[in-house]
Amino acid sequence: MPRRLLAVATRLFAEKGFDRTSVQEIVDAAGVTKGAMYHYFDSKDDLLAEIYARVLRLQTTRLEEIAAGPGTVVERVRRAASDVVVTTIANLDDASISFRSLHQLSAAKQREVRAGRRRYHELFRSLVTRGQDEGVFTDRVPADIVVDFYFGSVHHLSTWYHPEGALSPRQIGDHYADLLLTALRTD
Template identity: 85%
Template sequence: MPAVTPDESAESSVPRRLLAVATRLFAEKGFDRTSVQEIVDAANVTKGAMYHYFDSKDDLLAEIYARVLRLQMSRLAEIARQDGPVAERVRRAAADVVVSTIDNLDDATISFRSLHQLSPAKQREVRDERRRYHELFRSLITEGQERGVFTDRVPADIVVDFYFGSVHHLSTWYHPEGALSPQQIGDHYADLLLTALQSA
């Protein structure tokens, strides 16, 4: 593997710095109350450098959402393609999305509060990415229903919408100093989902 030169390392760190700073500022102040100038000043880059990587503040917000979703999608795809009982795969997937959301709580907070402020085109992109994730998760529910492992009294679409509605609200109440660890909360969420899906 070729060595990375200092210039290449510095170059690649610019978008990471911009995203790190934007994430902190958006979480602290809100997307609409954070200016591009504040972001570039805190990241110690010029506006020209920012616009080299991101066309707008919208792009920063969309990428903050997308990077967590990419992580979650990768982990869900790995769980979905594994062998083993479908109920266990659903349990792992359900707990994982809770844990990964808590592990990226600033991103989740920003997404919950600010995604509606994206341009219509960016909102469509975000919805498309989220829909692909939900569709893969739903395919596990459907598999369990078809095998008779899960009840089919409630359509899989509604099950998925209900579950992720709860997950998306984590940022409104979770506190790191709470009594339960992220994994414990994830396990409780997964238990609730599996209990609701139990076949009669």
């Protein structure tokens, strides 16, 4: 039932917007009662926070595996940079809803979401910093700015990506990774 509620909420939030979707519409479309929804989620805010959190959990798990996995730091940054693009595109409605609507969450929920995102960015940044420390990446630009700039571009995927486009998600991810690695080159 929580998955069904999340799927319905995701669809409705994507179609109508978070603020224009009522709890009643969600439960009607999911074929459950409000009581059943409130058994799993305390509020509509909780649904929105979980939509974001489930993508972030997936991406964090994958980044942890990449960071701890084999290969040079350059290879791992390439895989991580491409992966976040591919997984964002695979969950584009979730990402779009989250970035459009996170400001509508309660302050406490916003802090939770930001803390999870910060942990992800810190792990990604640690890979960039490692490459800078090893001398394979330039340190002309601080790692914090590199990571913020990169993720800013990833967050905008939902504004222009279309599944019917000429490039596959993997190709787009590889192009993004190439751009990042080109910017980090030492020469």
